[in-house]
Amino acid sequence: MHVTHLSLADFRSYARVEVPLDPGVTAFVGPNGQGKTNLVEAVGYLATLGSHRVSSDAPLVRMGADRAIIRANVRQGERQQLVELELNPGKANRARINRSSQVRPRDVLGIVRTVLFAPEDLALVKGDPGERRRFLDELITARSPRMAGVRSDYDRVLRQRNTLLKSAALARRHGGRTMDLSTLDVWDQHLARVGAELLSQRLDLVAAIQPLADKAYEQLAPGGGPVALEYKPSSPEITGHAREELYEQLMAAMVETRKSEIERGVTLVGPHRDELLLKLGELPAKGYASHGESWSYALALRLASYDLLRAEGNEPVLVLDDVFAELDTRRRERLAELVAPGEQVLVTAAVDDDVPGVLTGTRFTVSGGTVERV
Numbered sequence: 001m002h003v004t005h006l007s008l009a010d011f012r013s014y015a016r017v018e019v020p021l022d023p024g025v026t027a028f029v030g031p032n033g034q035g036k037t038n039l040v041e042a043v044g045y046l047a048t049l050g051s052h053r054v055s056s057d058a059p060l061v062r063m064g065a066d067r068a069i070i071r072a073n074v075r076q077g078e079r080q081q082l083v084e085l086e087l088n089p090g091k092a093n094r095a096r097i098n099r100s101s102q103v104r105p106r107d108v109l110g111i112v113r114t115v116l117f118a119p120e121d122l123a124l125v126k127g128d129p130g131e132r133r134r135f136l137d138e139l140i141t142a143r144s145p146r147m148a149g150v151r152s153d154y155d156r157v158l159r160q161r162n163t164l165l166k167s168a169a170l171a172r173r174h175g176g177r178t179m180d181l182s183t184l185d186v187w188d189q190h191l192a193r194v195g196a197e198l199l200s201q202r203l204d205l206v207a208a209i210q211p212l213a214d215k216a217y218e219q220l221a222p223g224g225g226p227v228a229l230e231y232k233p234s235s236p237e238i239t240g241h242a243r244e245e246l247y248e249q250l251m252a253a254m255v256e257t258r259k260s261e262i263e264r265g266v267t268l269v270g271p272h273r274d275e276l277l278l279k280l281g282e283l284p285a286k287g288y289a290s291h292g293e294s295w296s297y298a299l300a301l302r303l304a305s306y307d308l309l310r311a312e313g314n315e316p317v318l319v320l321d322d323v324f325a326e327l328d329t330r331r332r333e334r335l336a337e338l339v340a341p342g343e344q345v346l347v348t349a350a351v352d353d354d355v356p357g358v359l360t361g362t363r364f365t366v367s368g369g370t371v372e373r374v
């Protein structure tokens, strides 16, 4: 798929902007702080209902405005769709597809698909396990938009189970009154059921992406690998792959940890505690890989995501935010060759020279709030 037109109102630094887009490579070039990333961030938001830079919507709304609008015309084969999101921080966001307002924001997922690589992705390698879980979960949602529902069910069940555990912990500390734990049994089952579904999707994904990540790393940094991804569940008892098996194992692990869960008042078992271990050669990348290696690793993960989504059908838009300036000439050329044939590739760079020559295509100058085709 590709975006044929992007339209923003009160999004970040833009009061209004209209950007007609072509398939193929488009580069947004302009000095720092002029609004290049803001443009691609908006495209990414349509694909994930979130920003790659901030966890809440408030910073996305132009200072002084009370809501932002992102609108895109999207072409997939012969099909043309118009998607629109209205961001209302503190209130529910609204969505429209082809001008119909009878849709939830979640229904928009799957129309715009992106794989976005940005400097923030260094955190995939160097950051907390939560960064890697989010990477996996966003990708399973891109593969299968209905997983957005499973993710939010899981978050809800987890919150409610934690609330229950917290009050059990309090009751215990203040002595006397003990809780009726049969309610907890019910939440165990909910958590295990939704957790098993999420977990099986993550395991599937890791298996699918592992060889692609290794291949991408080899292309970017020949001889520097191999790259291995190891999924580490929250408990050693969780070893299965199929949903039923995972359900049973999650249930068993919760029985095992129930005592400490009640002591601490939080859920200690489940996909929210899992880790994706990234290995480079024999060592974990986190804590061992150099800056350049970590950067290539994160990029390899995104290129692998891109390969996977492409192979599964509907081709995503590839967004490369400020990527080329960080790479040496050889890696720059390699990356450019890899991505040049993409259906739509959006690139940002501070100066023209950072965009490799093989990436010919449309150029826009971004400066002082205007986006102009050159």
Ligand SMILES: Nc1ncnc2c1ncn2[C@@H]1O[C@H](COP(=O)(O)OP(=O)(O)OP(=O)(O)O)[C@@H](O)[C@H]1O
Pocket (backbone or CB within 6 Å): 011, 012, 013, 014, 030, 031, 032, 033, 034, 035, 036, 037, 038, 039, 058, 059, 060, 061, 062, 063, 322, 348, 349, 350, 366
């Ligand atoms: N909610 C907002 N309201 C108004 N302005 C905003 C808002 N959020 C961000 N900005 C402004 O947008 C600008 C940043 O835009 P952006 O991140 O797109 O820059 P860029 O062109 O990608 O720069 P760089 O080359 O440094 O990456 C900053 O000047 C910032 O002050």
Ligand SMILES: [Mg+2]
Pocket (backbone or CB within 6 Å): 036, 037, 038, 321, 322, 348
């Ligand atoms: Mg930027």
